[in-house]
Amino acid sequence: MAKVIFTANIQRHVMCPETQAAGGTVRDVLDHVFVENPQARGYVLDDQAGLRKHITIFVDGKIIRDRARLADAVSDTSTIHVFQALSGG
């Protein structure tokens, strides 16, 4: 299962502890995470389930490219970081 780590800055709004979830894409993994932590979903994804404008996701150190569908591939040993982008202040 992939490891998912959230930015420390989100923690004061909604607790997002480091977790593990299964899935072949970023979407699959995050869907599993948000089943367990539904409040976090709206902090990371917009109303169309795309990545919020000023959120960045890294998979194994690389920024994902598909911000709308989150189709970037994830392996069982991947680490996903959910960060704030420097854009957005």
Added chain:
Amino acid sequence: MSDKLFVSTRKGLFTVSRASGKWDIAAVDFLGDNVTLTLSDARDGHHYAALDHGHFGVKLHRSNGNGWEEIAVPVYPPKPEGYEEHDMWGRPINWSTARIWALAAGGPDQPGIIWCGTLPGGLFRSSDRGTSWEMIRSLWDHPKRKQWNGGGADLPGIHSICVDPRNSKRVWVAVSTGGIWFTEDGGASWSQRGNGMRAEYVPPELTHDPIAQDVHCLVQCPAAPHRMWVQHHNGIFVSDDEGKTFREIINVEPSTFGFAVVVHPRLPDTAWFVPEIKDEKRIPREGKLVVTRTRDAGKNFESLTKGLPQVHAYDVVYRHALALDATGERLAFGSTTGGLWVSENQGDSWTCVSHTLPPVYAVRFA
């Protein structure tokens, strides 16, 4: 008379209370966060605060006077596959709440109903005090909605909501830019209102088109709902027929440009404004901060200055940052440069509560 104010600022929500005849900051919530608007619902004592966390999106919190809890936020419906619409610069419009720009309580016969206006133009209604929201699809799907444009922000947005005190199914909303829209069936259908307003920023053939109007703020007199006042991008307008037609108020010193307007709850001819020089010079004239007041439906205006800075004042007062209490006696306003003033005599004189607050977005009596 209300003894409490909610002041929404770029860096937190300030509760300002009157004690022993003096107004002072009594509490700060959400310190460091961007609070954009509050609503205090006199029907049940609940308060609502809208926050914009930037990276993490727009959120809503509710309080019954004993702490705040996060509640649901309006969510746009899924955009149909393959469908695209674009803003006035050709950029795709994301169907996602970009800002909560209006909050209004439903009528006294509608306990728990809250209206919410947003950017990029969606109107929402909650029947359970914000626990859940439904989009008013009849307005969002109205073919003319796509003619709305950015004004106060890059995206179009609903900033004013007036619920008819005689009939809660009758609701007016104002859009920047998109003019005034009216429903008399609780939101099932909508029609454009606002003939007579005038826009200088469009070609002559569109000057009087109601959908081209950049209404900055729309208010309705509770005791005389036929009377509506508009602070518009190009001046002050007043209606005597529920917003069907407006007439322009001209020759007001120092200016008719501004964002905010409030109307007396029982005296429809009495309204207040906070003027700035003009649209491309958004500062008080000659550095003198004034509030203007008419008591005769716009025939005459007074400039109210007592207690307000008259030298090097560059305060801008946004559309939700001027407030009047339910008695019509107490006023308050906050500015982009962190000033907050209160009047207990309809604006005849003002007391500065603070001039070091973060930029003020909204002021509301609780």
